[in-house]
Amino acid sequence: MSEMNAERPTRLNQMSPWVALGKHREQLGGTHLRDLFAADPERGSAYTLQVGDLYIDYSKHLVTDETLRLLRELADATGVAALRDAMFRGERINTTEDRAVLHTALRAPRDAVVEVDGENVVPGVHAVLDKMAAFSERIRSGTWTGHTGRPIRNIVNIGIGGSDLGPAMAYEVLRTYTRRDLTVRFVSNVDGADLHEAVRDLDPAETLFVIASKTFTTVETITNATSARAWLLDGLGAGPEAVAKHFVALSTNAGKVADFGIDTANMFEFWDWVGGRYSYDSAIGLSLMIAIGPEHFREMLDGFHLVDEHFRTAPPEANAPLLMGLLGIWYGGFHDAQSHAVLPYSHYLSRFTAYLQQLDMESNGKSVDRQGQPVDWQTGPVVWGTPGTNGQHAYYQLIHQGTKLIPADFIGFARPVADLPEALVAQHDLLTANFLAQTQALAFGKTPDEVRAEGVPEDLVPHKTFRGNHPTTTILAADLTPSVLGQLIALYEHKVFVQGAVWNIDSFDQWGVELGKVLAKRIEPVLTEGTGGEALDSSTAALAGRYRTLRGR
Numbered sequence: 001m002s003e004m005n006a007e008r009p010t011r012l013n014q015m016s017p018w019v020a021l022g023k024h025r026e027q028l029g030g031t032h033l034r035d036l037f038a039a040d041p042e043r044g045s046a047y048t049l050q051v052g053d054l055y056i057d058y059s060k061h062l063v064t065d066e067t068l069r070l071l072r073e074l075a076d077a078t079g080v081a082a083l084r085d086a087m088f089r090g091e092r093i094n095t096t097e098d099r100a101v102l103h104t105a106l107r108a109p110r111d112a113v114v115e116v117d118g119e120n121v122v123p124g125v126h127a128v129l130d131k132m133a134a135f136s137e138r139i140r141s142g143t144w145t146g147h148t149g150r151p152i153r154n155i156v157n158i159g160i161g162g163s164d165l166g167p168a169m170a171y172e173v174l175r176t177y178t179r180r181d182l183t184v185r186f187v188s189n190v191d192g193a194d195l196h197e198a199v200r201d202l203d204p205a206e207t208l209f210v211i212a213s214k215t216f217t218t219v220e221t222i223t224n225a226t227s228a229r230a231w232l233l234d235g236l237g238a239g240p241e242a243v244a245k246h247f248v249a250l251s252t253n254a255g256k257v258a259d260f261g262i263d264t265a266n267m268f269e270f271w272d273w274v275g276g277r278y279s280y281d282s283a284i285g286l287s288l289m290i291a292i293g294p295e296h297f298r299e300m301l302d303g304f305h306l307v308d309e310h311f312r313t314a315p316p317e318a319n320a321p322l323l324m325g326l327l328g329i330w331y332g333g334f335h336d337a338q339s340h341a342v343l344p345y346s347h348y349l350s351r352f353t354a355y356l357q358q359l360d361m362e363s364n365g366k367s368v369d370r371q372g373q374p375v376d377w378q379t380g381p382v383v384w385g386t387p388g389t390n391g392q393h394a395y396y397q398l399i400h401q402g403t404k405l406i407p408a409d410f411i412g413f414a415r416p417v418a419d420l421p422e423a424l425v426a427q428h429d430l431l432t433a434n435f436l437a438q439t440q441a442l443a444f445g446k447t448p449d450e451v452r453a454e455g456v457p458e459d460l461v462p463h464k465t466f467r468g469n470h471p472t473t474t475i476l477a478a479d480l481t482p483s484v485l486g487q488l489i490a491l492y493e494h495k496v497f498v499q500g501a502v503w504n505i506d507s508f509d510q511w512g513v514e515l516g517k518v519l520a521k522r523i524e525p526v527l528t529e530g531t532g533g534e535a536l537d538s539s540t541a542a543l544a545g546r547y548r549t550l551r552g553r
């Protein structure tokens, strides 16, 4: 058993800070945020942190100084800092896959030294970034031409999970930094409709497919890539020699890339110490880099690095990822919160929470600890949310007046993006007023007496009362820049890390996705050939039979 898996002397829920937090929770009882704010007029400025460009207000949380002290003690007792340092040193902290976890090396400066098995990986990281930059410039300048000699105008990224969500999210976030004359699309779903809609109005002679897959064995991606190749060759009326100019690969698996027919000279590599959901700042970001250019990509990496350094060096009281991770543990462990909402007040962050879903839920959706023992504490929450103002007219009702406690992160920006037309700039104050109003309403609510004072008839008072006391974090930055995006993502990456460390789970494997893949392989011939149905359970067999009937088979 590796050192990382060595039995903890005490189970999490028997550790003294955990037990003390339980008692402290009882003592706090129903203490309301109204009371906490009344007791400390400075709370709104004291419970804040500035990390790089991010101003983080955690004053509207159900915590006191004592809560925070006990949570930090818990981090201490569970060895969060030691595991963090082991991660940064390149130790194999992903024990079930026996891998190092070094996404932080992807954004390290050129002169940094990060060793895996005695080898400094930073020169390799920068060699790939340089190769990506040179390729991006050739596409952007039109000097890379397709099979018929025409410049590339359309980029279609084909990948799924970590090979899709990161670049697809970041492309939306940084849209104002993109070359608007390039069309960039992302195909992930094995439903043929995804590829169809992505390419139906494109000219194959001007289209580049970027096939993104760490393993290059993922069935959805290889199926879509195979169909894309057929579409291309058919459209061009060309043979396989056309592939070289229209297909590049982003992968760790050169053998499979070559088997597919992509010249490995057109492959951008990364390494097994980069987890899929931690990979968009690796070669997996190529489509994004083509769209925003290498300099903006570097700015984004520098933003990541800034928060890496903060996480590595800031003292516990001022360490933002540590604090955010511990707050989540407080709600899951001691308030029975089941989910966590992330609510950006920026249209450009429309895919931000979808990205975080994989980051958080694939990392911490585990129910056995590092030693393989079932956990008897809550692990990762359900992460959900969409841009805030739209949510206000949909599901915020439940957050305000429902029966569930839903901690939420609100993310906003002081200035609208630079290229927003002047006529629309004024709307930004209204957006921000909503951003601030919601956390205020969630925290302080509206008492029955306040409702009565408005002359509301007594029978409606309960309906118009807002309990309040709903915890939120507010993250405010001046501008939505590539660096700020990098800072935000690194903040969440390390928050997830902290939680996995305290919960004593392996945040870097994802065995839970395997069973469905195996079963899908078994079921496919039942659907196509009608064979093997007898091995299925009665429900699945009946559904497969009905499917065949409906398909006229």
Ligand code: F6P
Pocket (backbone or CB within 6 Å): 160, 161, 162, 163, 212, 213, 214, 215, 216, 217, 218, 221, 276, 277, 362, 510, 513
């Ligand atoms: O869904 C499981 C998963 O392995 C993710 O962790 C990963 O990001 C995704 O599939 C795609 O994998 P690949 O990049 O190897 O195609």
